[in-house]
Amino acid sequence: MADGAAPKRHTLRVTSPQLKELRLLKIAVLHPDDADGRQLTQQLQRIGCQVQVFWPPVQVLPEGIDVAFMAVQPDFINLRFEWAHSEDAPAIIAVVTYENPTIVEAVLEIGAKAVLPSPVRSFGLLSALVVAREAHKESRSLARRLRKVEAKLLGVRQLTEAKAVLMKTHNVSEGQAYDLIREQAMSKRTTMEEIAAAIVNASEILSLGVHKAGQG
Template identity: 25%
Template sequence: MAVSSSTPIRILIADDEPIIRLDLRELLTSLGYDVVGEAADGRTAVELARKLKPDLVILDIKMPEVDGIDAAEALHRERLAPVVLLTAYSERELVERARRAGVAGYLVKPFRESEIMPVIELALARFHEVQRLERQVVELQEALEARKLIERAKGVLMQVHGLSEAEAFQRMRRLSMDSRKSMREIAEAILLAHQLESAGRTNEPRSSLPQHD
């Protein structure tokens, strides 16, 4: 069964055995994937991933210089691509290292054609889901920070102009609409202006005290 997509999934493969790379390339190509690069060690695989920006990387677990798990950790840390680990090993220590490195899937040697596509598709799905969740976390953090700034800016308007909370919010909202800026930008401007005004008052020279003869 071949991949049904107008844009083939781009895959980088890394194994220190040329015959394994050749077999894997032929299998992936026959399934409709686009093998965009090959590497014989983990260090080269990471460098190629940075350059080629593949959709997925398949790494052998045992390679010279940098092994597959260390390379997977670097790829995961930089969010370059999901990693499928190619291995003939099942030691608990290696499995635990791979899990901590963010490996998204496994292919066990000798691999069969029927196993490749499900593993790749699941790894891609997991990677995209993690990306979606990370974006949500960032958006929530930004929304929370914006809300804190808006609350502080409302407090400044209430204190300086004697407004109610609702009036302060409406003033900020009107400024946002008139200037076509976000509420966060308006809040930041209000807080900055208040800070500068407060600093100016603090730095004003004090009047000299009258001297007695």
């Protein structure tokens, strides 16, 4: 390097598609403005991430945050951060200065997908970011599949109950009750589950009305 020449600014070379998408990430850094906080912010900016810094920890994050690095410190471990438990919560990486049962419990409470130890170094940061992102994606995928399974099971239960209601009120067989529900779904251009839920709800309302009338 020639005397007086400005040092070149090096950026991390990210090659694979999985790593290239890191440059598009919006990241919140919830960390004090100390050596660790500055090192963390600088390294994330070197990767190419869009970084916003907050301290003290905020109760509401800006929309569209993909990853949140959060300093887990004794002064804030008893606070509940609703954004960390929301359906669209970002992947959370805990930054810890030391380990004890209270800190570990706090890391679990916020749902951290990875842990970054202090003092923060460039080594390990990229791995923590990638691992947290992948674990977060898998977790959200499993949650979506679980909701679909629960909805399917609810639909099956309501269909069974709806058939029982029709069999009792219309004196028809189980197959005939099924056909009635299917015909209604086709005519109204909706699902059998929706028709079944409507039948069950109507039956419960009528039963409640009869019960109240009997009490009167």
